[in-house]
Amino acid sequence: MSRLRAIVAAFGALLASLAPLAEAGQTNVAVAANFTEPAKQIAALFKQKTGHDAILSFGASGPFLAQITHDAPFQVFLSADEDRPKAAIDAGLAVRQSLFTYAIGKLVLWSKVVDVTRGDEALKKAEFSKISIANPDGAPYGTAAIETMKALGVYDALKGKIVQGNSIAQAFQFVDTRNAEVGFVALSQLFGVTDGTRWEVPQSLYSPIRQGAVLLKKGENDEASKSFLEFLKGPEARGIVGKFGYGLD
Amino acid sequence: MSVFSLHIWPPVLLTIELATITTLLLLVIATPLAWWLARSRAWWKEVIAAVVSLPMVLPPTVLGFYLLVALGPDGPGGAIASLWGARTLAFTFTGLVIGSILASMPFVVQPIRNAFAAIGDRPLEVAATLRASPTRAFWTVALPLASPGLLSGAVLGFAHTVGEFGVILMIGGNIPGRTRVMSTAIFDFVETMQWREANILAGGMVVFAFAVILSMILIEKRVSRARA
Numbered sequence: 001m002s003r004l005r006a007i008v009a010a011f012g013a014l015l016a017s018l019a020p021l022a023e024a025g026q027t028n029v030a031v032a033a034n035f036t037e038p039a040k041q042i043a044a045l046f047k048q049k050t051g052h053d054a055i056l057s058f059g060a061s062g063p064f065l066a067q068i069t070h071d072a073p074f075q076v077f078l079s080a081d082e083d084r085p086k087a088a089i090d091a092g093l094a095v096r097q098s099l100f101t102y103a104i105g106k107l108v109l110w111s112k113v114v115d116v117t118r119g120d121e122a123l124k125k126a127e128f129s130k131i132s133i134a135n136p137d138g139a140p141y142g143t144a145a146i147e148t149m150k151a152l153g154v155y156d157a158l159k160g161k162i163v164q165g166n167s168i169a170q171a172f173q174f175v176d177t178r179n180a181e182v183g184f185v186a187l188s189q190l191f192g193v194t195d196g197t198r199w200e201v202p203q204s205l206y207s208p209i210r211q212g213a214v215l216l217k218k219g220e221n222d223e224a225s226k227s228f229l230e231f232l233k234g235p236e237a238r239g240i241v242g243k244f245g246y247g248l249d
Numbered sequence: 250m251s252v253f254s255l256h257i258w259p260p261v262l263l264t265i266e267l268a269t270i271t272t273l274l275l276l277v278i279a280t281p282l283a284w285w286l287a288r289s290r291a292w293w294k295e296v297i298a299a300v301v302s303l304p305m306v307l308p309p310t311v312l313g314f315y316l317l318v319a320l321g322p323d324g325p326g327g328a329i330a331s332l333w334g335a336r337t338l339a340f341t342f343t344g345l346v347i348g349s350i351l352a353s354m355p356f357v358v359q360p361i362r363n364a365f366a367a368i369g370d371r372p373l374e375v376a377a378t379l380r381a382s383p384t385r386a387f388w389t390v391a392l393p394l395a396s397p398g399l400l401s402g403a404v405l406g407f408a409h410t411v412g413e414f415g416v417i418l419m420i421g422g423n424i425p426g427r428t429r430v431m432s433t434a435i436f437d438f439v440e441t442m443q444w445r446e447a448n449i450l451a452g453g454m455v456v457f458a459f460a461v462i463l464s465m466i467l468i469e470k471r472v473s474r475a476r477a
Binding site for chain 1: 317318335336339340439440442
């Protein structure tokens, strides 16, 4: 019995010694999957400049919001849209004044199998069996893909060929492994990619993907979290964001 | 809104279809395999048994990863799919059946093998002295005696296929009516905060799992009583 108590006490002491470390200079950031690569570079630079660690989690925006409503330990939310950060604000889970657009996403049709340089024509010809998109219920790039197909009047014809990735990362992977011949991905994912052919979808075909960043209530009084958002607004971070092909306000 | 008007039923029906087809195919594949594992004296048979059991230990992501490659245009699955002009078996119902067979195989082979092993040599020797051919002895003696094991295997295989999630998430593509099964539908409902739908399906799964475990216990009990 006393040994058990000693173990519990030792464990408690261990946890107590870890807690200050966790608090000092660390922020947990939920990052929309399309922003994976730029976020990694920004976090590395952020660490260099401030000494703070940004711990990044990647996924689809919708699921992140569901997790945040269930008390997920995130301090910052980089969504792929503005609706979900706003929903977090309305639910009292995020700080209203902190919301800003950190990037404007660009949708691209990409293929390693068929020629999609004239994407609108390729979509009309539909010489492919599978077209990969992100799940529109949880990922704004999926919604934009559906909008694009509807705007081109090809949605009904292509509906049966759509496969959905759980996030834009999986949608990309399906095209990359050539399991789907074509797919709608984020321009940022094609940074440094030379394979295949691509068609940057004209902005007129889908509503702008304004990606909102917001400080969550869990990070309201946290130095590292606040400075991460400030850093994201700064010129160095914006340089990285622009480099990956995003639009900026 | 009535429970029946919700869009939860297509994944339920698809799941039942997938689990039924997988279980039937598994019984056909696993029974001879289990027979061989139970009767063979080959030194390397445990190596095969270990390979068959791998999916019990491996994370579904490992299986999902290899399947995605194997079913894809560069793998054997792509070659098979090209027979009917398709490029890949990923995102197809056939692909899910192949994945489910591999993932559920150990859960079917193990109980059948145990049942065959429990028969021992004696009944088969008796059958041989009565001039039954080995094939006939298998059908008329071994199989009936092992039937509780076959039943256990079928129930476990069916249940495990219903519960399969990781593999399907990785190779399914979430296509309504074709690859969107119950477990992935629940995942989607939760992720998009459709709690009502998630609740109904998840609650149904709990009831189903309970029924499976209870029936397994009852089969077990009946067998041991019959032996006693």
